[in-house]
Amino acid sequence: MSAPDTTDPLPSTDIDPRFHDRWFRHIPASDGDGWVLLVGVVHDHPSSLHRAAETVRRLEPSVLALELPQLGLPLFERHADRADSPPRYGGEMAAALSERGDSRVVGIDAPSRRFVRELADYVRAERPAWETVAGVLAGATPILRHALRYRVAAILDARTHLRLVPDVPTEFDVSAEDEAAAQAEDEYRQLSRSRSLLDAVELPPDVAQLDQLREATMAARLRSLRAEGSVVAILGQDHLDAVEKRVQET
Template sequence: MPDPTTSLPSPETDPRFHDRWLRHIPASDGDGWVLLVGVVHDHPSSLYRAAETVRRLKPSVLALELPQLGMPLFERHADRADSPPRYGGEMAAALSERGESRAVGIDAPNRRFVRELAGYVGSERPPLETVAGVLAGATPILRHALRYRVAAMLDARTHLRLVPDVPREFDVSADDPPEAQAEDEYRQLSRSRSLLGAVELPPDVLDLDRLREATMAARLRSLRSSGSVVAIVGQDHLEAVEKRVHGP
């Protein structure tokens, strides 16, 4: 498949598939193509785009902006009868269409993140307070991933549905027309970027995001050796991950 986006709805027929949300990295040197799908977490438009992309393309690998520790919980959300899944947002929506695709969590915490962190400290020699800030920021990520795993274990053994993340609510639903969903999704994205643009983030927060993006990109470079990859990531990570998949 030269360009997988040609198998998706065109922006003219479905504005939820506007080019801003998609990044295609062609196959090369025996590696499969990668399609990055940007999302606004929990938004109905993003849920649809994630699920429909996986359903149509049937990739060899479905990669998600989740820690691998959290995958069992989101798979359980996806395998319930709710359509779209009631919990788990666009990640569960994509998993609900995974079929024979191998599903993988590519976000921190994982061994690759530890290697990226060690390389960052060794090569950039950041101030001690910045390193401490990065570690402090990474600790809640690990804690949250462990909550996912515990919730999945309890869900499997007791059928008690635990939801560590409360789904966000928006002014549109899956029942609204695609045009209304797409318009609200872009409005949410623009609002979020305006707020971030008005705030100067501390170096440790920026560096933690950079390390997470490097971790996800490195995992994608490894996974594409198995064939085609669809990766679902937050829209704010889309460009950085795309650049890093192309090279270090």
């Protein structure tokens, strides 16, 4: 995998299997807008932490975009700025932040004003059943509540120097000390298992619609951020294709 529009390439798969092409989507620069590189992750996996951090370190993007609400950024920045390497808490988002340098950092996920606009546009255009709208709002409420917990935890962390962790990190069968090949193999196994489970069930319309609105929100934010230059975005792997397609929409 080579870095787009840069002279410092990312490792090839032969050198580091954690950089397989499956984890990347590249949207070239055009019409004065910078390129966008979507970097897929399995949340909290050591292979993903390495890929997120190393990609940001090597490419030094103008903007680092994260699948986080803007409200949540301060807590993850505090996790990133502690001495742990890789960060003990905050997963791949904190790992990417630890290498942010001069990059502007933006949380692109819901809740946000953009998400509210996307929801309003969806209701006006599709006129869905009230049950679907109510289900989307019910699903969005825990997301808002979680984002507020992030912000409160960051404030208390800063004022009391207590390390507050709203999310318990997921544990895997490999760690950052394992060989790159072992990490990559386990990460792909986790991804395949997750997709098999998702393929085996049919999501309720409100759950599926909430995911689509989140993806539309993130893509719209990325389209606007391209005007500032190059963008590296760290996202859950299952969002990559939908977000890529929406970013490329005019």
